[in-house]
Amino acid sequence: MIDIHCHLLHGLDDGSMNLEDAVAMARSAVHDGVSTILATPHYNRGRYDTDSSVIRERAKELSTELEHLGIPLRVMIGQEIRVHSQLLEDLEAGHLLPLGESSYVLLEFPSSRVPQRFEEMVHELRITGLRPIIAHPERNAEIAADPGRLAALVECGALCQITSHSLTGRFGRSVKSVALDLCRRNLVHFIASDAHNATTRPYELSSAYRAAAEKLGADIVEYYKRNARAVVHNIPVIHKPTLQRRRPKSLFRGWSLFRS
Ligand SMILES: [Fe+2]
Numbered sequence: 424m425i426d427i428h429c430h431l432l433h434g435l436d437d438g439s440m441n442l443e444d445a446v447a448m449a450r451s452a453v454h455d456g457v458s459t460i461l462a463t464p465h466y467n468r469g470r471y472d473t474d475s476s477v478i479r480e481r482a483k484e485l486s487t488e489l490e491h492l493g494i495p496l497r498v499m500i501g502q503e504i505r506v507h508s509q510l511l512e513d514l515e516a517g518h519l520l521p522l523g524e525s526s527y528v529l530l531e532f533p534s535s536r537v538p539q540r541f542e543e544m545v546h547e548l549r550i551t552g553l554r555p556i557i558a559h560p561e562r563n564a565e566i567a568a569d570p571g572r573l574a575a576l577v578e579c580g581a582l583c584q585i586t587s588h589s590l591t592g593r594f595g596r597s598v599k600s601v602a603l604d605l606c607r608r609n610l611v612h613f614i615a616s617d618a619h620n621a622t623t624r625p626y627e628l629s630s631a632y633r634a635a636a637e638k639l640g641a642d643i644v645e646y647y648k649r650n651a652r653a654v655v656h657n658i659p660v661i662h663k664p665t666l667q668r669r670r671p672k673s674l675f676r677g678w679s680l681f682r683s
Pocket residue numbers: 428429430503558617683
């Protein structure tokens with residue numbers, strides 16, 4: 424399997440704290456069936472301002488250690504970039520990283536709302552040849568309350584990645600309901616681990632794919648896996664036409680906000 428979003432690299436954000444942690448995460452990823460990882464530390468201005476050169480060095484250090492230990496995991500790099508006003512300029516200047524060698528960029532919203540004028544940003548990113556992937560929209564309160572808000576962004580050209588823990592139920596029933604609803608509307612293009620450690624937010628990508636197969640059918644799992652390969656190989660993802668659905672009542676029972 425390919426994982427396009429995780430916090431494997433050590434000492435850069437709220438993911439692995441040191442090289443030992445990172446190795447433990449890598450072992451659990453391989454145990455889960457992951458062969459290639461896009462390590463995507465947070466970029467959030469004023470909180471996580473890691474320079475891309477540091478990310479490259481950290482990935483090299485970890486890859487060397489994994490090779491030494493015989494752990495068969497390919498580590499590629501990217502960033503989970505919090506949407507901010509200078510995003511386009513920072514990407515064009517090379518201060519921020521796309522996913523691997525691709526034109527896909529992983530973007531994070533605040534948990535409470537969709538950033539203002541994000542449709543315009545999607546349009547401008549597309550003009551520069553970049554494809555935005557929205558990280559875990561199922562955990563955004565505005566989208567959970569109105570999935571049509573996400574549908575509008577997808578119609579503009581945004582792609583969406585939901586988190587494995589949302590499908591397995593680790594984030595609770597409300598988030599799971601939202602995640603499945605977004606999948607059924609064909610607003611989801613990828614499942615990724617968003618793993619932060621080997622204990623409380625571990626790799627459970629295989630469990631998430633099993634949950635998706637059980638609820639949505641085996642075909643959609645192949646669709647998600649194929650799209651993850653598309654990112655690594657920098658080829659177009661497959662789109663399913665978006666669908667309108669009535670909102671399940673359970674979405675709004677016990678809804679609460681989550682941090683990334
Ligand atoms: Fe993340």
